[in-house]
Amino acid sequence: MLEIYGRPNSLNVRKVLWLCEEIGLPYQRSDWGRDHKPTTDPEFMQLSIFGVVPVVVDDGFVLRESNAILRYLCSRHGRTDLYPADLKARAVIEQWMDYANTDMGTGMRPVFQGKVLGMKPHDLPEMVAWGAADWNKQMGRVDAYLQKAGPYLAGPSFTLADIPAGLMIHRWMVLDFDKPKLPALRAYYERLGEREGFRKHGCNGMP
Numbered sequence: 216m217l218e219i220y221g222r223p224n225s226l227n228v229r230k231v232l233w234l235c236e237e238i239g240l241p242y243q244r245s246d247w248g249r250d251h252k253p254t255t256d257p258e259f260m261q262l263s264i265f266g267v268v269p270v271v272v273d274d275g276f277v278l279r280e281s282n283a284i285l286r287y288l289c290s291r292h293g294r295t296d297l298y299p300a301d302l303k304a305r306a307v308i309e310q311w312m313d314y315a316n317t318d319m320g321t322g323m324r325p326v327f328q329g330k331v332l333g334m335k336p337h338d339l340p341e342m343v344a345w346g347a348a349d350w351n352k353q354m355g356r357v358d359a360y361l362q363k364a365g366p367y368l369a370g371p372s373f374t375l376a377d378i379p380a381g382l383m384i385h386r387w388m389v390l391d392f393d394k395p396k397l398p399a400l401r402a403y404y405e406r407l408g409e410r411e412g413f414r415k416h417g418c419n420g421m422p
């Protein structure tokens with residue numbers, strides 16, 4: 216059975232949990248990371264020296280990096296509906312996955328880790344203000360995109376493109392800071408809420 220190492224309140228772990236729900240894949244999860252067993256523990260270090268969750272073990276095969284794990288699990292379980300074989304369709308999905316892990320989340324860090332969790336150095340007021348402005352700008356761009364495209368990020372159906380970005384959009388929706396009203400983004404967020412996996416591991420009360 217797939218083993219998932221990582222605390223259930225981590226955005227990156229929740230991506231994997233959500234996908235397992237979509238695939239109907241059973242797993243065993245153990246609590247590692249902030250406020251749980253430390254990733255400096257020798258048991259964890261044996262799997263990964265990179266100090267972050269998630270890490271998965273599948274039949275002895277060890278893999279880290281949440282987005283790489285999502286792609287691996289889809290390919291392993293033949294879910295071409297979520298991660299197609301067609302080169303261009305796949306590239307569009309990867310474009311959204313990369314964007315969610317980079318530009319879409321750069322401003323999130325000072326707002327969430329700084330303002331909400333009080334972690335240094337993200338909590339500097341000018342960093343938080345810059346983060347909020349940048350995060351709002353990125354979400355404005357996704358809203359503008361969704362006004363013309365969709366209903367899902369990579370087109371007509373739900374794919375891997377929607378998991379990393381969907382969780383980032385969820386966090387933006389639920390955190391309390393000055394935000395513009397973005398109706399197309401809101402409609403997309405509500406659409407994701409129709410999915411069991413997102414209700415369990417995305418919009419489940421955690422930011």
Ligand SMILES: N[C@@H](CCC(=O)N[C@@H](CS)C(=O)NCC(=O)O)C(=O)O
Pocket residue numbers: 225226227228247248249254266267268269279280281282316
């Ligand atoms: N690029 C990595 C980032 C992983 C990451 O930053 N994970 C955070 C949780 S979301 C973490 O492990 N933080 C340290 C901790 O929880 O101890 C991925 O996508 O998997």
